[in-house]
Amino acid sequence: MKSAAVQPAINVEEIRAQFPILKELVHGKPLVYFDNAATSQKPRRVIKAESAYYATINANVHRGVHTLSTKATEAQEAAREIIRKHINAKHAHEVIFTSGTTASMNLAAFSLGQLLLKPGDEVLISEMEHHANIVPWQMACERHGAKLKVIPVTDSGELALGSSDHLIDQFSDRTRILTISHVSNTLGTINPVKELIAEAKKRGIITVVDGAQAIAHLDIDVQDLSCDLYAFSGHKAYGPTGTGVLYGREELLERMPPWQGGGEMIDVVTFEKTTYAKLPFKFEAGTPHIAGIIGLGEAFRWMEDYDFAFAKASAERGKSAFAAHEHMLLEHATKELLAIDGLRIIGTAKEKVGVISFVIDGVHHYDLGTLLDQQGIAVRTGHHCTQPLMERFGVSGTTRASFACFNTIAEVDALVAGVKKAVKMLR
Ligand SMILES: Cc1ncc(COP(=O)(O)O)c(C=O)c1O
Missing domain, CATH: 3.90.1150.10 (Aspartate Aminotransferase, domain 1)
Known part of the structure; x- marks a missing residue:
């Protein structure tokens, strides 16, 4: 045609x-590949970066004094910095590596649940959420006796936000957390997250954004959005599977308890008490997916080169x-x-x-x-x-x-x- x-x-x-x-x-x-919302394909540069790690600098990070470990650590931390820059986070330690949006949301729900939720409190989500932004919050609500409230969706697939003088009628004085997708994976809807976050902030509500479907398509600026937490998967943004990020505002991350315990996330361990490592390591227990993270850094470099370089002419x-x-x-x-x-x-x-x-x-x-x-x-x-x-x-x-x-x-x-x-x- x-x-x-x-x-x-x-x-x-x-x-x-x-x-x-x-x-x-x-x-x-x-091949006609139209399943990019599930996982995007990977450019050669990303595939090469991941295999070059294994071929030339394979070693565990942050643990060794030897050359390979230093090089692997530097490559991983360079990836953190390029991602920080891309999403305009204030500090590199606000970028926490996870295995994907699902892991980021489980971290957020577990930790914020511990920090904030009391019996009778409410967590506000929407009807268009992915299960990864429903189930972890349901589990947190069950643990703390809180309630999950849901913003309905209109026939066109937009959030039904209530009357015009109240952007969100669903907020109540018990709402503690608003957690919402930036873009719906099923409908494609781009939600007005910046406006929602502004409304939530006026009421002292913590805001979490599921950016799984936004990261490869929208120009994300976490400071401009003013969100508390922003989650995404690397594999939906031309990066390797098994990689993801939870961005968090420094002051909030400092207050949040860790999700998983183990190596890397500690400062001092005794049988009586453990103190935790500084950000971001407090939230990165165990050996990370080093090769994947290096590949993810390359995916962001690639997007900067090919996407945002064109953006000036065509945005x-x-x-x-x-x-x-x-x-x-x-x-x-x-x-x-x-x-x-x-x-x-x-x-x-x-x-x-x-x-x-x-x-x-x-x-x-x-x-x-x-x-x-x-x-x-x-x-x-x-x-x-x-x-x-x-x-x-x-x-x-x-x-x-x-x-x-x-x-x-x-x-x-x-x-x-x-x-x-x-x-x-x-x-
Ligand atoms: C909106 C949204 N949130 C969360 C997820 C979960 O992402 P992952 O499977 O990479 O953890 C997806 C995956 O499709 C998604 O589309």
Whole structure:
């Protein structure tokens, strides 16, 4: 199908050439990878950085006086610094390495629960949260006798924030923590987190942001957002799996108790009492995923080079250049998919990243995903770890295509043609 879309603002072919996996065939067809919200593909620089660690400087960090240990430590701490700079944290020790958003949220919920929650207190989340931003808080509430309260979602997939003179009617004088996704993994909705945080702060409420789906698409500035904690996964931002970050405001992190105990996180251990290490090590028990962290640092360097370097020329709506490109793909996909009889998009918010979830009358998402895979097209099907949101929209699951900087209009056209073909076979 001929596309009327505008010229991409970034050089997609130059970017594609850096992703070795895009040369793979799936069922004999060129891979079309539209499952970036689950995990993004990795540029060669990231793969190389990770394997170079094992090949040349493999040693444990912060523990040895020998050369390799020093080099490994320096490489890991350089990654912390590049991430600090990218998200504009004030201090490198406000960047805590975890294994992903799930681990970051479990740390936050456990530690903030211990610090803040008393019986009858409330933790406020939203109906569009990923299970990783529901279950850890539910567990914390159970431990401390607190209640989980939920901001509902409108039919278009936006937060229902209440009457206009009260940005959030759901706040009460027992609300202690607001924890909310920056971007919904299922709907693509970009939530007005800055405004929500400002409202929460007026009431002395601690704010936590699940940035898993924002980090690769929005220009994140934690000081501008003024959040207390911000969590994300490295593997959704062109970095290795098993890596993630919990950013925390220094003064709050100082007050928060550690989540896991063990080596690295201690100052002095006796059988009577243990004192804890300084930030960030207080929250980094055990040997970290050193190779992954070094790869993650390289992913952020890569994004700085290829995304934000282009951003000056092409930035739209205050986002990165990648986001502008992905938004162009989103608009094209939305228009073309909506022309298919019986297709309904779940998530039609005004502000969205390049995520499109849909259902089709008489077609099960699992069958559709399987048939698309036969054509080399990778999409995600199911509840996307947002079961309460599926219930809200009265569906058992959706088919979700999620775009990255290396996707093209021709690939979106292949998806649309693939969906049409599958619908003919399934109806
Ligand atoms: C919004 C959101 N939060 C949390 C997570 C959990 O991330 P991870 O599995 O990397 O820990 C995901 C993963 O899809 C997500 O999309």
